[in-house]
Amino acid sequence: MSAVYATFGLAPAMRAGGVLADGGHQVHRDFMDFIVDGRPLLFQLADLDAVSPLASDVPPAIFTAQVRMLLLEARAPLAGGRCVIYGCPECEDIRCGAVTAVIERDENDFVWRDFAWQTSGTADLELNGYHGIGPFRFRGDAYRAELERLLPDGDGDTAPVRRRVLLIGARVAVLARLAAALRTIGIGADITHRATGVPAEELRTYGAVAFGRAVTTQERAAVRAEFEAAGLEVAYVDGLAPIVPLLVAQIEHALDRTPLVRRRLSRLTTTPGTADVEVTTPCRVRLMAYRLDRLHRTHTREVFDGRLEPGEHRIPVDGRAAKGQSFVVARTLGSVLVAPMVH
Known part of the structure; x- marks a missing residue:
């Protein structure tokens, strides 16, 4: 196995909730994301709507158990020594799908390998493996210190709060x-x-x-x-x-407590007839326009829904959506921005 080391860290992240245009909703989740070589691991899993097991709204005992699992002080929950790295933000059912990996010790190091998308008790690496991700080898002392900060007797305050x-x-x-x-x-x-x-x-x-x-x-x-x-x-x-x-x-x-440098959606501004969006990583972006008419009735219109590459993008906004008191909301899987329309 390669002796090349990756760095391991943790940082606050958010799965943005929201009231959707069709009347549905998605749940807000605060969690700690895994930072591998300075970059959120979740960003390598393009457009995956998921959270890590280190979420703020799980009971303290379960949160501690998840940390112990990542430290290999508790038994892995899935066959083959596999652990859930990212799971469904709405529930904990493996049938909704989860990113799993084998976590093991190699002398003093911790190794994450064989990443896969899993929807049952066993993983099919050939069919559902993430062949371009990992393995990652982490130095044991640094890996353990970062996770132990989240424990009740740790010396850090990085655990997310409700x-x-x-x-x-x-x-x-x-x-x-x-x-x-x-x-x-x-x-x-x-x-x-x-x-x-x-x-x-x-x-x-x-x-x-x-x-x-x-x-x-x-x-x-x-x-x-x-x-x-x-x-x-x-x-x-x-x-x-x-x-x-x-x-x-x-x-x-x-x-949103996510550090600015680790947000997919970094900027939203408007000019007459356009919304200017900047993203830091390839991701799906949805833009919705909201408008109040003279009778203070709300009108909603979808402006854009598609995948954007890193960089700045100018997206046209229909004149009917931009007149009067109007606003644009931009969403990715991890963040949301709001801007009033400029006339």
């Missing part, structure tokens, strides 16, 4: 629909008219604060002061329009 959002605004009906949509995709949400006098322990549960358009500058400053006085850093979202899927996308972006 997210909640504080919604502040005057339009109770819109906030109620937004909170329901966020809860549906796995994000906790609370509604309030103000956040002054709230104990720091309670403020600490929020990862973002979303302001409605009717919230005044003074009220926003008071909320920020409360979080700053508690020594907390949160993301602040200024709601663009009372359109629930649009607001969900804004909040999803605010909650």
Whole structure:
């Protein structure tokens, strides 16, 4: 086996949830991704909608068991010593499909090999193997140290945390629909008219604060002061329009802890009649346009759905989708961006 070493690391990642145009939804998942030679391993599996076993919303005991499995301190769950590297973000059923690999020790090193797509108890390497990925040999000390940081007695704070959002605004009906949509995709949400006098322990549960358009500058400053006085850093979202899927996308972006250099979707801007998108790796990108008409009715239109290569892309936006108060949402499997249309 090759003696060439790969580097191993962990970094926060997100599977962006969202309210879809057809009325369905996809669940928000925070997880730790595997960084091999400085690049997310998930990026080598083009357009795979999956998360690692190190997800924030699994019970602590199961999270610890997953770390122990990767350290080979617990038995591999699948035949042939195979472990799940990435699985279905909606459930844990192997029948939905999972990327698996053999993890083994070679003296002091850890080796990941024989990657495959698996939908049953056994893997068919000839038919479903990822022949261009791995094997990866990791130095044992560095590999173990990185994973042990996630354990309850570790010295790191890299384990993902469950997210909640504080919604502040005057339009109770819109906030109620937004909170329901966020809860549906796995994000906790609370509604309030103000956040002054709230104990720091309670403020600490929020990862973002979303302001409605009717919230005044003074009220926003008071909320920020409360979080700053508690020594907390949160993301602040200024709601663009009372359109629930649009607001969900804004909040999803605010909650994204993925380092900027490791995001597939790096930029979204608009010019009259176009949306300018930049991606860092080959991936499928979907663009949706949302518009409010004079009667404040919401109109939704798909702008683009296709695979883009790394770089900048200018995508035309139909004039009917871009008139009036209109906005564009760009999504990949791991991130989401929002931009108002420029007229």
